Amino acid sequence: MVVRATGDAEKPSVAEFYAGKSVFITGGTGFLGKVFIEKLLYSCPDIAKVFMLIREKKGLSISERMNQFLDDPLFNRLKDKRSTDLKKIVLIPGDISVPGLGISREIENILLETVSVIIHSAATVKLNEPLPTAWKINVEGTRSVVALSKRMKRIEVFIHISTAYTNTNRKVVEEILYPPPADINEVYQLLEDGITEEDTERLLNGRPNTYTFTKSFSEHVVAENQVRVPTIIVRPSIVGSVKDHPIKGWLNNWFGATGLSVFTARGMNRVLYGRSSNVVDLIPADYVANLVIAAGAKSGNEKSSELKVYNCCSSSCNQITLGTVMAKFTEDAVNQPSSDMLLPGWYVFTRYKWMMTVWTILLQVIPAYLADTYRILTRKNPRYVKLQSLVAQTQTALRFFTFNSWVMKADRVRELFASLSPADKDIFPCDPISIDWNEYIKDYCCGVRQFLEKRK
Structure with missing residues (x-):
């Protein structure tokens, strides 16, 4: 039962909005x-x-898939306190890249009759996916979810998870819907005719990758739905580990800032493309979840027809720089040694591609070959050249983001948080100004050791 705190009678709580309602979520097996x-x-x-x-x-039943999904420390507090609530999760076999989501007619009818809230989080996370693949998942997949929502009898709010980097052509990004990066009819025509790499490069027109390009179009697909149902677009920036609940430091992948920060701190990456003063827009994973859930409740309660865009970001009110992030990860790597790399945390910044190439060869590639030669001579398996290949992929994928710096306005996020009752502010913290970066990154590094490296 939902209990409202004394003095909050005039403000329906977030939990009260969701009471008795069913939520349909895509991308549920992902990190967020x-x-x-x-x-x-x-x-x-x-x-x-x-x-x-x-x-x-193939080879896994629904119950086996459920056990696999729940076999994560993230769900421990639910298992310990209210394990029966885990039975509320209902797996829906389907595929975001298939027309109609690949859902059976019987299950579709259940969704149409019962779902009140949609959280559309599914997307390809490969930044440089070929455009036809990225378009099929990020744009057409979104179109399929929107089409399903239009037929739902109880739908109250549609929440779309986008990215703060859909508008990298702007140094200051407001919480509004900007024009798409290209003519959608031209994109469809090129996809139909057989798009080439040159076509893709021309369409991107300075955008860093197909991920941000297609996510921009998916926002417009969602926006078309706002006349029928309250619609929300949430744009997280670089999502890091959990800050507070359910487990400080929890994460389950090396994507985003994690891989590059750890590689650099431990001496596997020695060169960073950009300036140390560039702002890194980090946001904890639980702050994204708290915002999504609270924004859904607020919009659903108000029954507003306005499209609401929330930049779930920290750069406009609680900045942290690339140099500071790397310094804090380095401090942890030195205090908690985990590799045999010499001089962990020794790295340089550069804004010149040619210099980055030279420094990478001198400081990373050549030492990797020398180290592997030594390992072979001492009858050990080589490992450093292969590791350098992974580091190079990470460098290439993220150098646009380390080279540039943006300010993502989050005024609407902060206004939403301020409007919550005191009880809900404790349960759903999402104001980025409250993040203590020293404490957060310390827990972040602990999370890497515990959940990714499986070290105590």
Whole structure:
């Protein structure tokens, strides 16, 4: 049962909005998706069901897939305190890249009759996916989810998870919908005719990759739906580990800032493309989940027809620089040694591509070959050249973001948080100004050791 704090009678709580309602979520098996689901179940105890779209796997039954999904420390507090609530998760076999999401007619009818809230989080996370593939998943997949929502009888709010980097052509990004990066008809024509790499490069027109390009178009697909149902676009920036709940430091992948920061701190990467003074827009995963859930409740309660865009970002009110992030990860690497690399944390910044290439060869590639030669001579398996290949991929994928710096306005996020009741502010913290970066990155580094490297 949802209990409202004394003095909050005039403000319906977030949990009260979700009481008795069912949520349909795509991308639920991903990093953010897991945090969304755990938070919904734990902090909205009277929620009815969480329907989760999931691709079928040969050789695994639905129950086996469920056990696999829940076999994560993230769900421990639910298992310990309210394990029966985990039965509210209902797996929906389907595929975001298939027309109609690949959902059976029987299951579709259940969704049409019961779902009140959609959280559309599914997307390809490969930054440089070929455009036809990225378009099929990020744009056409979104179109399929929107089409399904239009037929839902109880739908109250549609929440789309985008990215803060859909508008990298602007140094200051407001919480508004900007024009798409290209003519959508031209994109469709090129995709139909057989798009080439040259076509893709021309369409991107300075955008860093197909991920940000297609996510920009997906925002417009979602915006077309606002006349029928309250619609929200949430744009997270670089999502880091969990800050507070359910587990400080929890994360389950090396994507985003994690891989580059750890590689650099431990001496596997020695060259950073950009300036140390560039702003890194980090945001904890639980702050994204808290914002999504609270924004959904607020919009659903107000029944507003306005498209609301929330930049879930820190750069406009609580900045941290690239140099500071690397220094804090380096401090942890020195205090908690985990590799045999010499001089961990020794690295240089440059804004010249030719110099980056030279420094990478001198400081990373040549030492890697020398180290592997030594390992072979001492009858050990070589490892450093292969590791350098992974470092190079990470450098290439992220150098646009380390080279540039943006200010992502988050005024609407902060206004939303300020409007919450005192009780909900404790349960759903999402104001980026409250992040203590020293404490957060310390927990972040602990999370890397515990959850990615499996070290105590």
